[in-house]
Amino acid sequence: MSTLSPKSYLQRIDGILILLYLCLVLIGFLSIYAVEHTGQSVGFFQPGKSYMRQLIFLGIGLLVSVVILFTDSKMFPNLAYISYAIGILLLLVVVVAGREVNGSKSFLVVGPIQIQPAEMVKFFTALALSKFLSSLETDFNNIKHRLVAIAFAIVPLVIIIAQRETGLALVYLSFLLAMYREGLPNTIIVLGFSGIALTIATLAMPKDVLFVVLTVIAVGALIVLRKNLKRKKSILVIILAAWAVGVIFSQVLVPFAFTKVLKTYQVQRIYTMIGQQVPVEYSNGKDMTVQSAAEYNVSQSKIAIASGGIVGKGFLNGAQTKYNWVPEQRTDFIFCSVAEQFGFIGSTLLVILYLLFLFRIMYIAERQRSKFSRVFAYCLAGIIFFHILVNLGMTIGLAPVIGIPLPLISYGGTSLLTFTIMIFVLVRLDADRNMILR
Amino acid sequence: MSDFNQNRSIYIQSFFVLIALAIVVRLFMLQVVGSGGYQLQAKNQAVKRKITMPARGIMYDRNGKILLNNSIYYDITVQPEKVKESFDTLGFCKVMNIVPEDFKKTIHALVMRNGWSRTSVLYKNLSPKSIARLQEGIDGFNGIGLIERAQRSFPYKAGANFVGYLNEVNKEMLQKEKYAAYRRGDITGITGLEKSYEKELRGQPGVQYLLQDVRQRIVGSYKNGDLDSAAVPGQALNLYLDADLQKLTEQMMANKLGSAIAIEPSTGGILAFASGPSFDPSLLSGNDRSKNFSKLLKDATKPLFNRSIMAQYNPGSTFKPITALVALDAGVITSSYGYGCRGGYYQCGRRIGCTHSGGGHASNLANAIANSCNAYFCHVFRLSIDSPSNKNVRAGVKRWNKYMSDFGLGHPIGIDIPSERGGYIPDLKYFDRTYNKNWNSCNMSILGMGQGEVELTPLQMANAMCIIANRGHYYIPHFVRAIGKDSTHPKLAKYLDKKVVAKISDANFWSVIAGMEAVVDRGTARVARIPGIKVCGKTGTVENARRINGKRVKLRNHSMFVAFAPMDNPTIAVAVCVENSGYGSQWAAPIASLMIERYLTDTISRRRKGLLNKMKNSKVIPKITYLIDSIEKKAARERWNKELRRRDSVKRAKRRIDSINNRQSNHWLLDPYYFKQYEMLDPKNKKGEYA
Numbered sequence A: 001m002s003t004l005s006p007k008s009y010l011q012r013i014d015g016i017l018i019l020l021y022l023c024l025v026l027i028g029f030l031s032i033y034a035v036e037h038t039g040q041s042v043g044f045f046q047p048g049k050s051y052m053r054q055l056i057f058l059g060i061g062l063l064v065s066v067v068i069l070f071t072d073s074k075m076f077p078n079l080a081y082i083s084y085a086i087g088i089l090l091l092l093v094v095v096v097a098g099r100e101v102n103g104s105k106s107f108l109v110v111g112p113i114q115i116q117p118a119e120m121v122k123f124f125t126a127l128a129l130s131k132f133l134s135s136l137e138t139d140f141n142n143i144k145h146r147l148v149a150i151a152f153a154i155v156p157l158v159i160i161i162a163q164r165e166t167g168l169a170l171v172y173l174s175f176l177l178a179m180y181r182e183g184l185p186n187t188i189i190v191l192g193f194s195g196i197a198l199t200i201a202t203l204a205m206p207k208d209v210l211f212v213v214l215t216v217i218a219v220g221a222l223i224v225l226r227k228n229l230k231r232k233k234s235i236l237v238i239i240l241a242a243w244a245v246g247v248i249f250s251q252v253l254v255p256f257a258f259t260k261v262l263k264t265y266q267v268q269r270i271y272t273m274i275g276q277q278v279p280v281e282y283s284n285g286k287d288m289t290v291q292s293a294a295e296y297n298v299s300q301s302k303i304a305i306a307s308g309g310i311v312g313k314g315f316l317n318g319a320q321t322k323y324n325w326v327p328e329q330r331t332d333f334i335f336c337s338v339a340e341q342f343g344f345i346g347s348t349l350l351v352i353l354y355l356l357f358l359f360r361i362m363y364i365a366e367r368q369r370s371k372f373s374r375v376f377a378y379c380l381a382g383i384i385f386f387h388i389l390v391n392l393g394m395t396i397g398l399a400p401v402i403g404i405p406l407p408l409i410s411y412g413g414t415s416l417l418t419f420t421i422m423i424f425v426l427v428r429l430d431a432d433r434n435m436i437l438r
Numbered sequence B: 001m002s003d004f005n006q007n008r009s010i011y012i013q014s015f016f017v018l019i020a021l022a023i024v025v026r027l028f029m030l031q032v033v034g035s036g037g038y039q040l041q042a043k044n045q046a047v048k049r050k051i052t053m054p055a056r057g058i059m060y061d062r063n064g065k066i067l068l069n070n071s072i073y074y075d076i077t078v079q080p081e082k083v084k085e086s087f088d089t090l091g092f093c094k095v096m097n098i099v100p101e102d103f104k105k106t107i108h109a110l111v112m113r114n115g116w117s118r119t120s121v122l123y124k125n126l127s128p129k130s131i132a133r134l135q136e137g138i139d140g141f142n143g144i145g146l147i148e149r150a151q152r153s154f155p156y157k158a159g160a161n162f163v164g165y166l167n168e169v170n171k172e173m174l175q176k177e178k179y180a181a182y183r184r185g186d187i188t189g190i191t192g193l194e195k196s197y198e199k200e201l202r203g204q205p206g207v208q209y210l211l212q213d214v215r216q217r218i219v220g221s222y223k224n225g226d227l228d229s230a231a232v233p234g235q236a237l238n239l240y241l242d243a244d245l246q247k248l249t250e251q252m253m254a255n256k257l258g259s260a261i262a263i264e265p266s267t268g269g270i271l272a273f274a275s276g277p278s279f280d281p282s283l284l285s286g287n288d289r290s291k292n293f294s295k296l297l298k299d300a301t302k303p304l305f306n307r308s309i310m311a312q313y314n315p316g317s318t319f320k321p322i323t324a325l326v327a328l329d330a331g332v333i334t335s336s337y338g339y340g341c342r343g344g345y346y347q348c349g350r351r352i353g354c355t356h357s358g359g360g361h362a363s364n365l366a367n368a369i370a371n372s373c374n375a376y377f378c379h380v381f382r383l384s385i386d387s388p389s390n391k392n393v394r395a396g397v398k399r400w401n402k403y404m405s406d407f408g409l410g411h412p413i414g415i416d417i418p419s420e421r422g423g424y425i426p427d428l429k430y431f432d433r434t435y436n437k438n439w440n441s442c443n444m445s446i447l448g449m450g451q452g453e454v455e456l457t458p459l460q461m462a463n464a465m466c467i468i469a470n471r472g473h474y475y476i477p478h479f480v481r482a483i484g485k486d487s488t489h490p491k492l493a494k495y496l497d498k499k500v501v502a503k504i505s506d507a508n509f510w511s512v513i514a515g516m517e518a519v520v521d522r523g524t525a526r527v528a529r530i531p532g533i534k535v536c537g538k539t540g541t542v543e544n545a546r547r548i549n550g551k552r553v554k555l556r557n558h559s560m561f562v563a564f565a566p567m568d569n570p571t572i573a574v575a576v577c578v579e580n581s582g583y584g585s586q587w588a589a590p591i592a593s594l595m596i597e598r599y600l601t602d603t604i605s606r607r608r609k610g611l612l613n614k615m616k617n618s619k620v621i622p623k624i625t626y627l628i629d630s631i632e633k634k635a636a637r638e639r640w641n642k643e644l645r646r647r648d649s650v651k652r653a654k655r656r657i658d659s660i661n662n663r664q665s666n667h668w669l670l671d672p673y674y675f676k677q678y679e680m681l682d683p684k685n686k687k688g689e690y691a
């Protein structure tokens, strides 16, 4: 790589990333404003309104960002483990002493401030994982070290599940992306994702449909790989075995567990975690067929999105979102606001904007001399991607209802603050991209 | 620092792009293709269509007085369970000016009937004035609500028989194209002018598209109201009617069976139009309208039967001026033509009686009309049928039919309210059928004096008077002078069309008019004289009989009178018929004369106040009416039950429900029964003697 850059510190700050960041935050702010805008000509500065609070959090976030930009970049690897330890501790405290909100116990209340440690711990986990993977002692080809790396993500995941915040917990799976980039074998990734996908699909899809889907995938794989089959018979065995495992798991094991092993309320809790309704065959005759809130939310979300049409209804004209047809529309379903007002064109542009944002982060990642910075960047990209995937998937009815916010757009102070801090830490690290940090 | 896994960056990026593509495809399906029908659902749930019904058109009389108006009434509703807790009972009672004890009792009764939670009507039909105080403070009374209702009101309490009434459109109507713009629960005119001018009176309902939020609260207009349309109020109808005359006429007809009509000859505009017994039109517009309707329907006197256009009577002697005109025009007589009547007509081998026998009572046309000589008009009628200018008797009848048709007889004239009937004029077919093709003018001679098979509606009698008053033309009688301010509205075009009758000469008309003047001046209707006004008229005393339990029973005569005035420049033509009441001069002539006096002088002279009071207060409904009614009701009910038995039980149940919903079309009291009464008895039985 090149020698030390002659550029000044300010010039080394990545303007493009900050610009993309500001774009997304602005879209978010306008979307929240549009949802709350009632058409009456009241003043813009309404202290009670969500958009004002979002603005305040943005202010705080930018203030913190400036502080971050003036810190020493070496500070982050140095604080990585200790912050992670504190984070895990906080998570445990929440499990014991947290406040219960909407059935989950993930908030810590200190005086007037409410914080959700599960959000911040993403940052700490990213730091810790980057520190671990970049340390000279770590050999990522070593199975033991791999397990340690995975443990960094799994520990908070388990604790957060205990807080009954499945959505936030699943975000920790996104660290697998960074690990994959650092050499985690394909098979583990494939197996891991297949396992997760199979579990979710088993819960979210009708049994018969899933059987067909599994079979189609298996046959498809056989057709795609038919040339390799002649050379390596093992591929056939693997595919058939995978198919058999999938079928046995979804058609035999889960039904057996749900009907014979688990109690009805336990089954219900599992389904509630992924925002699905308990299928009739597992309800043991109890009537659970009332349309669940989640189902209603998604159908209203789809209605709002569809009503946007190609070009949308125009800014502040989103009748579906403005008049509370879509529940949780400032937070989890904020995308409806964009889709209704700006239509297919606007939504597509937003998806493209996110894609550019992710690409910029990965571009930055790849230009780091320091492995710490690169892993951190990938952690950030992974987290953001996972949020987008699950959130948009949910609002357009492709993914189960898992309540996680849309990065930088959804209303929510902690989320905005966490992402802002992580992005500016990356900017800070990137400014020293020619240094080696450990 | 080199790195073996750098190519994985590419895989990750490809993965990102793939996922983004999947999302975009899904968005395309939802937003552009519109799969899943979510776009329609969006509109259905967030956009509410609100229909505003415009005020229905009202009606003015010829002097701009309001005959028909819209009034706003209020019902106060209450939800008892809300009144239970912390309700300001005293305050409410004070505002409503009621005793708290009564209020509590009423609430208690409502709870017993409808339960605690159901909203029930507490007080009905309150005027805007009486709820004004409540309206101000309604928010303070939790559980109390106000329902606003528009209702037709009749300041003169008159006009029931031609204004008609309103009701909700029924299922059958909704299937018709005419009612395509109506929705269930919409109001429409069922009879009378309300029906004929439905389109003009109704106006155009306004449509508003409103946005509602998830709690169904209205939050604004949809697309800035671009799709909305404002309600267009219904147009007012300006009538020819004289409301004061109408009121007076209805008062006189209130306790009688029959009809009284006044028409302005120069326009055909109807000045008064009453059918006896008359009734208060507001009975059919209030809350109790269905109760009142069935009460009126069951009434033996049949107040809903619009006798003015639906009853068909032998015109009797009132027909004689027409017979005279036909004979004059055919050239078979002149005004000086006389007939030596000695108290009857004997030329056809049987006696047709005449009330007069004195010499010279039919010495010329004027005398014959004034004294109403039966023999004269039978003879003259036969002369016109057998006139040498006709090839034979068939041609004579044909020619007579043409005259009758020109006079507006034998077919509905075309008044602007529905259900007009046409009366009856016998034709060749009828005579061939009845007399087996073996007949001559003798078989029909009594037609000349308005007896026999000829039947007229009161409207036709009044219209015939217009023709004589106008000396040869008429305009189709009608109520509406202008729709809104438009007197040349396409709907009124046919009423502006002058109908010329048979080109009968002025001189011939004057001959008849002179006779009619003599009727009032020195003839049978001296009671109709009005000082200072030359009234021309003709009485009629019509024999009639009814078949009761298979037996023919002779009833009291119908009293009839037709007239117009003043003689030289007529401005009013009248026809009055009072069923089963006696001589023409006894009831019909006074009533007609009082109508003329009221219209021409705007008052009734003190000398005639006594006559007026007599006409107003006398109840002239023969007892036999009630007997006939009970017999016919029984028969009708039996017919109906037989009809019902014919149908299977499922259909019967459906029919019952329908008959409750659609009283207008499917009630056993209607159809056969209501209209049969006035149909001709078998004419063969009518060939008795005529006095």
Ligand SMILES: [Zn+2]
Pocket (backbone or CB within 6 Å): B341, B342, B343, B344, B354, B355, B356, B357, B361, B362, B372, B373, B374, B375, B376
């Ligand atoms: Zn005589």
